[in-house]
Each structure stands twice: as structure tokens, then as C-alpha cells.
Amino acid sequence: MNDLQLKIEQLKSKILPDFGKYIDVDEGWYQLIINCDEELTAIDPNYQVFQIKQKFGGLRYYMSPSNDTTAEQRDGMHEVVSKYEKIAARTCEATGLPGVLMKSPRGWLKTLNPDYAKSVLIFSKYAEQTIDS
Numbered sequence: 001m002n003d004l005q006l007k008i009e010q011l012k013s014k015i016l017p018d019f020g021k022y023i024d025v026d027e028g029w030y031q032l033i034i035n036c037d038e039e040l041t042a043i044d045p046n047y048q049v050f051q052i053k054q055k056f057g058g059l060r061y062y063m064s065p066s067n068d069t070t071a072e073q074r075d076g077m078h079e080v081v082s083k084y085e086k087i088a089a090r091t092c093e094a095t096g097l098p099g100v101l102m103k104s105p106r107g108w109l110k111t112l113n114p115d116y117a118k119s120v121l122i123f124s125k126y127a128e129q130t131i132d133s
Contacts (some may be wrong), residue, residue, distance in 0.1 A: 004030040011037050014049040016064075024053035028096040029088055036061060036084040043077050044069050057101045057129075058111035059088035092116060094123075102126040 001009070008030055012021045014037075015103040025033065033052060042045050046066035053060050061081045065074045092099030092113035105124050117123035 007034045026093040028092045028094045039080045043073050057111045059085045099130040101127050
């Protein structure tokens with residue numbers, strides 16, 4: 001297990017018991033998630049996670065500040081999550097390289113590096129999406 005995978009395993013301990021103890025993103029976003037967690041922990045060491053996943057080609061980081069945070073801290077935490085969701089929208093889920101939103105022939109959305117997508121059979125038929133696609 002590499003260092004990123006170990007940190008992802010540690011992050012799973014912040015997921016609330018009623019939610020599955022998994023993080024549903026590909027390795028290209030692991031570093032983003034670790035960075036997001038580090039920034040959130042700096043604001044609120046006791047924050048908890050509901051879910052971290054990919055949905056419609058974007059990062060979804062659902063978390064809850066602890067009860068002893070101020071409104072300013074909570075706002076800061078939501079800004080951190082928003083920042084990393086925006087970064088993920090430009091980062092390949094598989095490789096961590098620059099990426100764009102791509103769509104499979106069946107309608108599945110993923111943020112991928114176009115060159116990488118062309119080189120991998122499972123993603124080779126994905127097409128880049130424009131804002132109005």
C-alpha cells in the first residue's frame with residue numbers, strides 16, 4: 001500500500017458509522033481529497049465525513065463540522081470543499097493529470113485526461129463535453 005492509499009484508509013475513519021466506510025473516487029483524485037482533508041482538519045480537527053464520491057464527473061465531499069465550530073469556521077470549511085470540487089473538475093480522476101468532462105456512449109460522465117482516455121479501452125469511446133452538451 002502506498003502513502004496515498006494509507007492516507008485514504010485513515011480518512012475513512014472520519015466517515016460516520018451509518019455511512020459506508022468507503023471513498024468512491026479513482027486514484028487520480030486521492031491527493032486532492034487528502035489535501036482537502038488536511039485543510040478541513042486545520043480548521044476543525046473533529047469534523048466528520050458522510051461521503052466522498054464522484055458523481056456526474058465531479059467530486060462530492062459531504063462533511064459536517066463539529067458542534068464547537070463558529071459560523072466563520074463553518075463557512076471556511078464549505079469554501080475549502082468548494083475549492084477542491086472545482087479543482088477536481090479540471091483533474092483526471094484516473095491519473096491526476098489535467099482533465100475535462102467526458103461522456104461515454106451510454107451517458108456516464110467522468111473527468112478524464114483526453115489522451116489517457118484514448119489510450120485505455122474502457123474510456124476510448126468517451127467524448128469531451130462542452131457546457132451545453
